[in-house]
Amino acid sequence: MPFVELGGFGGWQKAKHAVWAFKEILDLDVSVFCLFDRDFRSDPETCAFETKFHEEGLNCIVLRRKEIENYLIDADALTRAIRKRASEKDVIAPERSTIVEWLDQISQTMKARVSSQIKEKFDLFGRDRDQSSFDQDIDTCMESFEAKWLTFEGRIALVPGKELISRFNEKLQDEGIGNVTLKMVLQEMKEEDLDPFFREALLSLDRFCE
Numbered sequence: 601m602p603f604v605e606l607g608g609f610g611g612w613q614k615a616k617h618a619v620w621a622f623k624e625i626l627d628l629d630v631s632v633f634c635l636f637d638r639d640f641r642s643d644p645e646t647c648a649f650e651t652k653f654h655e656e657g658l659n660c661i662v663l664r665r666k667e668i669e670n671y672l673i674d675a676d677a678l679t680r681a682i683r684k685r686a687s688e689k690d691v692i693a694p695e696r697s698t699i700v701e702w703l704d705q706i707s708q709t710m711k712a713r714v715s716s717q718i719k720e721k722f723d724l725f726g727r728d729r730d731q732s733s734f735d736q737d738i739d740t741c742m743e744s745f746e747a748k749w750l751t752f753e754g755r756i757a758l759v760p761g762k763e764l765i766s767r768f769n770e771k772l773q774d775e776g777i778g779n780v781t782l783k784m785v786l787q788e789m790k791e792e793d794l795d796p797f798f799r800e801a802l803l804s805l806d807r808f809c810e
Contacts, residue, residue, distance in 0.1 A: 639667075642741045663801065665758075670764075673765065674793045700752065714759055718741065
């Protein structure tokens, strides 16, 4: 079962061309399952992208958070991983509430950049629409962003996950705890910690690979 990096939304044609090559040139019947980061794309663009993929006869899921790493930013799993790391360092581990506070403080600094990126992506997606329809849609898009940003869970879904984890690790280093790797967090994840959408996406991929 080969895995190929497509390089984001723009690389979707690679999957289509690969299927064509296997079928037409090598006379092999193959199936494709593509998993994409959402990045800063809006709900309408994500829906349109998935529809286009399915119309081509390809399996596709676009994650509902910015990056796959965002699904590992779970307060409970992080708390368990940090406690284990702190024990190794013989230092006092922060409480769960403190960990959430640190994550929240970092994510709040990203709002202007995230908002700008979402608007820019929607501008590109909706550039061919008539102006009145586009203006209404962009207003809806940004209102949706503001609504999601109101909650901690919403912010964690929208921000760049890898960057947030990197800056969070800098805070842990300042506290004398040291880095907590994604592998360490993953090892502490329990089934109930998994986002329901992400769990179903993984199950779909597992069924496809059977």
